[in-house]
Structures are given as C-alpha cells and as structure tokens.
Amino acid sequence: MIHETALIHSSAQIHESVSIGPFCVVGESVSIGANCELKSHVVIGGFTRIGEGNRFFQFASIGEVCQDLKYAGEETWLEIGDNNTFRESCSVHRGTVQDEAITSIGSNNLFMVNAHVAHDCRIGSNCVIANNVGLAGHCKLGDHVIVGGNSGVHQFTTIGSFAMVGGASAINKDVAAFALVGGNPAKSYGVNSEGMRRKGWSDETIKVLKKASFLLRNKTLNTADVLSQLKSDFLPGEPKVSLLIDSIESSSRGITR
Numbered sequence: 001m002i003h004e005t006a007l008i009h010s011s012a013q014i015h016e017s018v019s020i021g022p023f024c025v026v027g028e029s030v031s032i033g034a035n036c037e038l039k040s041h042v043v044i045g046g047f048t049r050i051g052e053g054n055r056f057f058q059f060a061s062i063g064e065v066c067q068d069l070k071y072a073g074e075e076t077w078l079e080i081g082d083n084n085t086f087r088e089s090c091s092v093h094r095g096t097v098q099d100e101a102i103t104s105i106g107s108n109n110l111f112m113v114n115a116h117v118a119h120d121c122r123i124g125s126n127c128v129i130a131n132n133v134g135l136a137g138h139c140k141l142g143d144h145v146i147v148g149g150n151s152g153v154h155q156f157t158t159i160g161s162f163a164m165v166g167g168a169s170a171i172n173k174d175v176a177a178f179a180l181v182g183g184n185p186a187k188s189y190g191v192n193s194e195g196m197r198r199k200g201w202s203d204e205t206i207k208v209l210k211k212a213s214f215l216l217r218n219k220t221l222n223t224a225d226v227l228s229q230l231k232s233d234f235l236p237g238e239p240k241v242s243l244l245i246d247s248i249e250s251s252s253r254g255i256t257r
Contacts (some may be wrong), residue, residue, distance in 0.1 A: 006038075009046070030063065033082070047075060047094055051082040051107070059089045066093040066119035068137060074101070081107035081125065092117040099138055106143070124161065142177065142247075146195065160247035164192040173256045176216060177247040178209050178240075181256050188217050188257050208238045216248075216257050223248065223255065 002008065006024040013031040020026070020038045027046030034052045038044070042056045048063030056062060063078040065071060076095040079102060086092070090111045095102040099120035106125035111117070115129045118137040123129075127141055130149035135141075139153050142161030147153070151165050154172040159165065163175045166182025166189075175181050178191045191213045196206045212234050215226045227248055234241040248255055 003040075015052075027063070045094070048078040048080070050080045053083040054080060055085045057086060057088045057090075060086045061089075061091040062086065064091065064093055066096055066137070068096050068098075068119055070098060071096055071119075076101040076119075078102070079104045081105060083107055084109045084111070086111045087113045087115075089114045090116070093119045095120045096137075112149070118155070130167070142243075144195065144199070146192070148182070154253075157253055158247070158251065161243055162192055162195060164195055171256070173254045174247070174251040175256050176213070176251075177243040178213055179216070179256065186256050188213075190214075190217075205238065205240060208234065209240060209244070212238070212241050212244055216255060219257070 002020045003022045005022045006020045008026045009028045011028050012026045015032060015034040017034045018032050018036045021040040023040055024038045024042045026044045029047045030044050032050045036050060036054045038056045039058050041058045042060045044062050045064035074097045076097065078092060078094045084105060093103060096119050103119055103121050105123045108125050109123060109127045111129045112131045114132045116134045118135055120138045121135050122140045124141055124143035126143055127145045129147050132150045133147045134152045136153060136155035138156045140158040144162045145159050146164045148165055148167030150167055151169040157171055157174055159175040160177030162177055163179045165171060169182045169186045170184040171186050180189045180192045182189060191210050193206050212230055215221060215229055227245060230241060230245050
C-alpha cells in the first residue's frame with residue numbers, strides 16, 4: 001500500500017508488498033524489496049538499494065547526500081540488507097568517491113532513535129546502535145556489535161565483531177573483537193562476556209577469550225608481542241581467537257587498550 005500523500009520518483013522500483021505511509025518521499029534510483037515498511041514522513045533520498053523486511057519509522061532520513069565538504073554531486077550509493085529497523089529520526093548518508101562511493105549496512109540491525117551513520121561506513125549484521133550514537137565517515141563495524149547511547153565514533157575507526165561500547169563513550173581508536181570498552185577517551189574493561197553468553201557460547205570458550213583479550217590490557221606488551229602470544233598460546237585450540245587476531249592486525253588507528 002502506498003498512501004496518497006507519498007511522493008515517489010518515477011525511477012523508483014518498489015515491490016508490491018511494500019507499505020509506504022503518509023507524507024513519505026522516495027527519490028531517484030531507489031529500489032525497495034519485499035515486505036518493507038515506511039511508516040510516515042520517511043525520506044529515502046535517492047540512489048539507495050534496500051533489501052527485504054526493513055522498517056523505517058517516522059522522520060528517518062535514508063540515502064541522503066553526505067555532509068563531506070568534498071562531495072560535489074557525484075553518483076554514490078547506499079546499500080541496506082534485510083530485516084533492519086531504523087527508529088525515529090535516524091539518518092544514513094550515501095558514500096563518497098574519495099572512498100568506494102558506497103555506504104553499506106548488513107542485515108538484522110537495530111538503529112535506535114536519532115542514530116547517525118555517515119558516508120562510507122560499513123556496518124555488519126546483528127548490530128545494535130543505540131539512541132543518539134554518531135558514526136563518523138568511513139567507520140567499519142563487524143557483526144554483533146553494540147554501541148551504547150550518546151557515544152561518538154571517530155572517522156576511519158573500526159569496531160570488531162562481538163565488541164560492546166559503553167554509553168556516552170568517545171571512540172577514537174579501533175576496538176578489538178570481543179572487547180568491552182567505554183569512557184572518554186575510551187579504554188578497555190575486558191570482554192563482552194554477557195553478549196557471548198546470550199549467544200550460547202560455552203563457559204570454556206568465554207574463559208579462553210577472556211584470557212586472550214587480557215593480553216591487550218597488559219601495558220608491558222607492545223602490539224607485536226600480543227599478536228605473537230595470541231598465535232602461539234591460543235591457536236589452533238580456540239578458533240574464535242582468530243577474530244581477535246584479525247581485528248588487531250587490520251587496525252590502522254591503534255587498538256583501544
């Protein structure tokens with residue numbers, strides 16, 4: 001159903017099962033997959049590909065041009081997977097040609113009220129981005145990441161899979177997989193053990209990951225030392241430690257410790 005007050009660009013491709021509520025706007029070159037819902041006053045700015053089963057609450061602004069002053073009207077895109085929820089007043093911007101010209105979001109994510117995803121961000125799946133979180137340009141989030149309310153994430157920062165960021169935190173370095181971080185500036189407080197338990201991981205696996213992650217908080221070890229010990233002491237015994245190692249090795253801003 002498309003409400004009579006909605007404005008739909010002639011180039012938009014919308015599945016017949018999509019529900020578009022009052023005063024929504026769907027822009028140029030937008031595609032919307034099956035069973036999506038735009039509640040009311042939602043703007044899909046343009047050049048946006050949306051998968052199936054996504055919900056957009058009122059006043060969400062999705063696929064609008066970015067706030068990067070270098071942007072000069074180039075064709076760039078936003079891609080959204082399946083079964084995401086964007087609550088009231090969320091904003092997600094398209095990419096820039098200075099990066100790969102695309103912002104991408106996976107599936108099964110929850111973006112709470114007033115969350116902002118800037119240009120060229122890459123968000124995985126099964127993440128929770130709480131109220132008033134700001135993700136600056138070019139950020140990367142893995143899968144199953146939780147970012148607490150009112151937190152800010154610096155541009156070009158990576159947050160590894162299964163990590164949790166406490167509320168009102170300032171993230172200006174990369175966050176390792178499984179890490180529990182918080183504060184301004186943020187520092188590590190251990191691992192997201194509660195998140196692991198909720199996913200049904202065994203006590204033994206959690207114990208091993210705690211021990212592995214503790215090496216990062218040992219300030220007498222440099223990063224090379226940490227990586228060496230992780231590889232020698234924990235592999236191949238616990239394969240999940242590979243996620244931690246990969247998140248450290250791929251860091252470009254240094255790891256929050």
